[in-house]
Amino acid sequence: MLAYAGDMVEKKSDRTRAAILAAARERFGADGYERATIRAIAADAAIDPAMVMRYYGSKEKLFAAAAEFDIRLPDFGDVPLESLGEVLARHFLERWEADDSLRVLLRTAVTNEVAVERMRGIFAAQLAPTLRVQAVDQPDVRAGLVASQVLGFALCRYILGFPPIATMPDDEVVAWLGPTLARYLTAPAPSQV
Amino acid sequence: MLAYAGDMVEKKSDRTRAAILAAARERFGADGYERATIRAIAADAAIDPAMVMRYYGSKEKLFAAAAEFDIRLPDFGDVPLESLGEVLARHFLERWEADDSLRVLLRTAVTNEVAVERMRGIFAAQLAPTLRVQAVDQPDVRAGLVASQVLGFALCRYILGFPPIATMPDDEVVAWLGPTLARYLTAPAPSQV
DNA sequence: CTTGAAAGTCAACAGGTGTTGACAAAGGGA
DNA sequence: TCCCTTTGTCAACACCTGTTGACTTTCAAG
Structure with a gap:
């Protein structure tokens, strides 16, 4: 399946996965949770709505993934x-x-x-x-x-x-x-x- | 229809009108615009959903009525x-x-x-x-x-x-x-x- | 009582939603 | 070549939404 075992190879699905996530972030941010429909997100990502379900399971899980990002504050310990x-x-x-x-x-x-x-x-x-x-x-x-x-x-x-x-x-x-x-x-x- | 012409008599519809508005304010405030359904508002007011349409025309107009209230600030002209x-x-x-x-x-x-x-x-x-x-x-x-x-x-x-x-x-x-x-x-x- | 408008009820509509499952096209390993 | 996993497509499902129209009940005026 993969070129080298143990290597981190980017599969074709990863690209659509990322496209879905990007479209989801945009839609959720622009329209809010309820008005951002899975069909609209899928249309933005130019894929089938069913793919969203296949990759993220449900709208709630997709949102959870879209709202997950690194928000670690820098170390302010030495700032007066x-x-x-x-x-x-x-x-x-x-x-x-x-x-x-x-x-x-x-x-x-x-x-x-x-x-x-x-x-x-x-x-x-x-x-x-x-x-x-x-x-x-x-x-x-x-x-x-x-x-x-x-x-x-x-x-x-x-x-x-x-x-x-x-x-x-x-x-x-x-x-x-x-x-x-x-x-x-x-x-x-x-x-x- | 009314006891005295020219008098301000409260018709029976006014009570339900007010009940709808009160329920609408509560639901809109608790759930937001999209999640507050007309059916839920009507259930809270113990009336038929069709009554909401009869009295307020549409969900948007109902919201406009629910969000309309006197927010006039007092006169702060003499406050230092x-x-x-x-x-x-x-x-x-x-x-x-x-x-x-x-x-x-x-x-x-x-x-x-x-x-x-x-x-x-x-x-x-x-x-x-x-x-x-x-x-x-x-x-x-x-x-x-x-x-x-x-x-x-x-x-x-x-x-x-x-x-x-x-x-x-x-x-x-x-x-x-x-x-x-x-x-x-x-x-x-x-x-x- | 009769009449007619007002107030309320009921069932349905057209459209949109998340979600599912069956099926078809790649695409590389054997 | 065959085969099987991955990837994608399609149509439908069950449900919920706002909204509508036909119908019945209420009730006061004549």
Whole structure:
């Protein structure tokens, strides 16, 4: 079957597999989970809808595959807390512009529980531990606040397309959001009543 | 037909009309536009699905009616700019907890263009002019930034249910978000490159 | 009571959905 | 060459969707 046993040979099916995944990401990101139909995804990938089922089993599994990507945060252990806000703002902005995986997640998280869990994995399960390393108090709360601003900005910029936000230059975004995130990371927690 | 001509008498149909609208708001808010089916809404209202069509014409028109509500911001003309952030934070928090209309809008805005436009009406078309009264520079940008933080927080709290954000006491929310909004309203705009 | 409009019920339509299974074309190993 | 795995195609399934039209019930005005 394969040229050399034990070698990693790309089979013909891998190409269509990848084509399906690419089309799925685009459709899920553009239309959301419910409106992105398997037939439309298959049409974009120029294959038969039955192939999608053969390779991914079901729509849910296809979505799970499309929403799976490496979101490992870089090691911020040596970044001083005061500048971490700006660093985070720039990092998320770059990630968001780079590929549409995050957009897929944001658009689908509103109705799809899998997407919510994966989104939570980024902030609660990745950012919070990073903050813990920096010995911040209430890391979960601070990670949640960072998430609220980052996701809210992404929502306005990429999904809703609010005019001044969607067209704002990257440097200006960092200049606005950086201090906000920095405050969420460094400001003393408000005294609770 | 009616007791007194010219009198405003509540017909029997008005009660079912209202029941449909209430059920629609709940379903749209809980499931989003696509997953909220007319049959489910009708079942909640304990009426026939055909009645929904008779009274609202179509699903889109029903949604438009469900997403229509008074979101007029109070007059913030005499609130000093420095405390406007905290006032805005508390105001939006109260509005969001009060009725689920805003939640309907947020959940559906991701896939429904009507909801996006209505959401924009709140921030761009209402908040920005209010800021203009206060003679702030770049009112549209600042209104957009406020929207990004308010919507992002609502997203994490009511839609995604991120643990520390969803359970945060109201006063603490205001303490965290107030200064952020205040900075978006008062801080000098970052110099653009 | 009679009449007729309003309010509600029922069954069906046309179209779209995810999903399945039977079948046909490659395409290389023996 | 034959054979068998892989890859792809086709048509259909069962179900659900918004929407429609014909029908019956309710009920107050005449």
